[in-house]
Amino acid sequence: MASVNLRNVSKRYGDNPEVMRDINLDIQDGEFVVFVGPSGCGKSTLLRMIAGLEDISGGDLLIGDDRMNAVPPAKRGIAMVFQSYALYPHMSLYDNMAFGLKLAGKSKSEIDAAVRKAASILHIDHLLDRKPKALSGGQRQRVAIGRAITREPKVFLFDEPLSNLDAALRVKMRLEFSRLHQDLKTTMIYVTHDQVEAMTLADKIVVLSAGRIEQVGSPKTLYHHPANRFVAGFIGSPKMNFIDGTVSAIDTETVTVQINNGGLQQVCVAARGIQPGDKVSIGVRPEYLQLDSDHPVIKATVSTVEGLGDFSYIYAASASAEEPLISRIPDALEVANGSQVGFSIKPHHCHLFDSQGEAMPRTAPPTQH
Amino acid sequence: MSVAHSRLRYGITTAVAWSLAILVFFPIFWMMITAFKTEEQAYQLSVIFQPTLQSFREVFARSDYLSFAGNSIAISLGVTVLSLLLAIPAAYSMAFFPGPRTQKILLWMMSTKMMPSVGVLLPVYLLWKNSGLLDTVSGLIIIYTLINLPIAVWMAFTYFCEVPKEILEAARIDGANTWQEIIHLLLPMSLPGLASTGLLLLILSWNEAFWSINLSSSHAAPLTVFIASYSSPEGLFWAKLSAASLLAVAPIMVLGWLAQKQLVRGLTFGAVK
Numbered sequence: 231m232a233s234v235n236l237r238n239v240s241k242r243y244g245d246n247p248e249v250m251r252d253i254n255l256d257i258q259d260g261e262f263v264v265f266v267g268p269s270g271c272g273k274s275t276l277l278r279m280i281a282g283l284e285d286i287s288g289g290d291l292l293i294g295d296d297r298m299n300a301v302p303p304a305k306r307g308i309a310m311v312f313q314s315y316a317l318y319p320h321m322s323l324y325d326n327m328a329f330g331l332k333l334a335g336k337s338k339s340e341i342d343a344a345v346r347k348a349a350s351i352l353h354i355d356h357l358l359d360r361k362p363k364a365l366s367g368g369q370r371q372r373v374a375i376g377r378a379i380t381r382e383p384k385v386f387l388f389d390e391p392l393s394n395l396d397a398a399l400r401v402k403m404r405l406e407f408s409r410l411h412q413d414l415k416t417t418m419i420y421v422t423h424d425q426v427e428a429m430t431l432a433d434k435i436v437v438l439s440a441g442r443i444e445q446v447g448s449p450k451t452l453y454h455h456p457a458n459r460f461v462a463g464f465i466g467s468p469k470m471n472f473i474d475g476t477v478s479a480i481d482t483e484t485v486t487v488q489i490n491n492g493g494l495q496q497v498c499v500a501a502r503g504i505q506p507g508d509k510v511s512i513g514v515r516p517e518y519l520q521l522d523s524d525h526p527v528i529k530a531t532v533s534t535v536e537g538l539g540d541f542s543y544i545y546a547a548s549a550s551a552e553e554p555l556i557s558r559i560p561d562a563l564e565v566a567n568g569s570q571v572g573f574s575i576k577p578h579h580c581h582l583f584d585s586q587g588e589a590m591p592r593t594a595p596p597t598q599h
Numbered sequence: 600m601s602v603a604h605s606r607l608r609y610g611i612t613t614a615v616a617w618s619l620a621i622l623v624f625f626p627i628f629w630m631m632i633t634a635f636k637t638e639e640q641a642y643q644l645s646v647i648f649q650p651t652l653q654s655f656r657e658v659f660a661r662s663d664y665l666s667f668a669g670n671s672i673a674i675s676l677g678v679t680v681l682s683l684l685l686a687i688p689a690a691y692s693m694a695f696f697p698g699p700r701t702q703k704i705l706l707w708m709m710s711t712k713m714m715p716s717v718g719v720l721l722p723v724y725l726l727w728k729n730s731g732l733l734d735t736v737s738g739l740i741i742i743y744t745l746i747n748l749p750i751a752v753w754m755a756f757t758y759f760c761e762v763p764k765e766i767l768e769a770a771r772i773d774g775a776n777t778w779q780e781i782i783h784l785l786l787p788m789s790l791p792g793l794a795s796t797g798l799l800l801l802i803l804s805w806n807e808a809f810w811s812i813n814l815s816s817s818h819a820a821p822l823t824v825f826i827a828s829y830s831s832p833e834g835l836f837w838a839k840l841s842a843a844s845l846l847a848v849a850p851i852m853v854l855g856w857l858a859q860k861q862l863v864r865g866l867t868f869g870a871v872k
Binding site: 281282283302303304308309310312313314316317318319320329330333334377381 | 763765766768769770771772773774775779783784787788
């Protein structure tokens, strides 16, 4: 068990400019941390730097109390599970899981005990004689995890471990990762581009974009208090609506925004570095964008209705927003394609971002109705 | 496409394939029957004759077949082992730790195969003479290894590129050093490819004639020199030459026949998967 600390870590390839810079991150002992971001944001590179598969160009990596920058992967006390499983195809499952222990010179009885224990945790005891080729994707993934468990690492590293599985299996394995973390209580770092995996698994989410950490926090913090427009748009599905406007008045705990081609909207945030007349955007999640024909602040034309059973999503084009607005409505409400609708938003359900995309601190509890 | 049309196409393809196969096999077939003729019969085109072992007896009486064959075996095996020992680490580093110039080095290595051997005959001959390598088995092993190494590296490189990088990374995390990675993972995983590389090296060095004729005379001479010694500018020698050729190519043809499947699989390894 160990904490992981990154201090001003950077990465560059050859003489090219840095692709990652000033990465500072503290991961507590036993924490489940998820790195999430769009493809090419550097999340896998960061994980591989922790694993020792990529050189660290600058800064310090600490696992426990030891600086690990120059320590080979096998001596860092980590185990890694790859997206492609990376099982040894010519070895039986038993040998796949025993390989690392054999190289470490462990005795036969120690190896046997470790392999059988890992196999029983993952319910693959009956498959130990088989070769990877003879297994399904889910079983292969279990073997890859089993191989990691036998090493008894201080830190588990998972690189998009569920991406190659089908949707149903992905949900099942996601629950298993949760269970595994509860059982082993080891530090785990998990990379994914799927924000649902991040929300459901993580104690702490690290959102990355273009080689930078955008925000670090619990799933709830990121959902309700995103630090900027990127995080707000990335976390949550369907994504947050952004409505353009201009600041018209500033109070101590609220800001009033004149929505472009719409009405006045009050927002429960503290103004930071904005003045009346500045361009801003209001953020509101689909579940809080309400149909309102009596006092609408925004008008829109419905383009698509997606019925999901207990509720529906409507997609509506509006002159107040660049992208179609998305609103979650009860399924009982009938809305026709092409119809004109109006929306209103409660002030405490709004986020406010300045022209740079930075969020204003919210002043009211976001969960109240 | 109609059934008749597709049958016609099938028939034409089959006919073309058989014609090509017969065209390729015919000289070998002719050599085989000539070996069992007398020198007089060898000049006749007839395929109906009384087979005789006369030429083989003369060949065995005139030269020490076993010595030539022994040299061929020693040289081919030596070249195969030495080439693989050098090619595997080279291909490993090129496949898994490529530098900015790796592709250019590979192309340059291949380009040396395009140069006619005779172009470097004089410098190589002098080098070998001054180093005491003329007419030695080790001298021939060195020159054959040098000329076949580009092919060996290129083939091993191709097979290694098929091995997922992540598997070797997983092994590194499991604590494997470079040699353990190569021995426990890379070699077993690319065994079919490396086996066909080995077979090809064996066949190429068994059949190599230019350097053996120029760099050896009696002591280290392999079977290619043995065949060449039966060709003469005048007199009757076709039957004896054919008998000698048959004795020289028989072992490698049998090996090639037995390993046919492996060889084809190895050579098409990257293409079909």
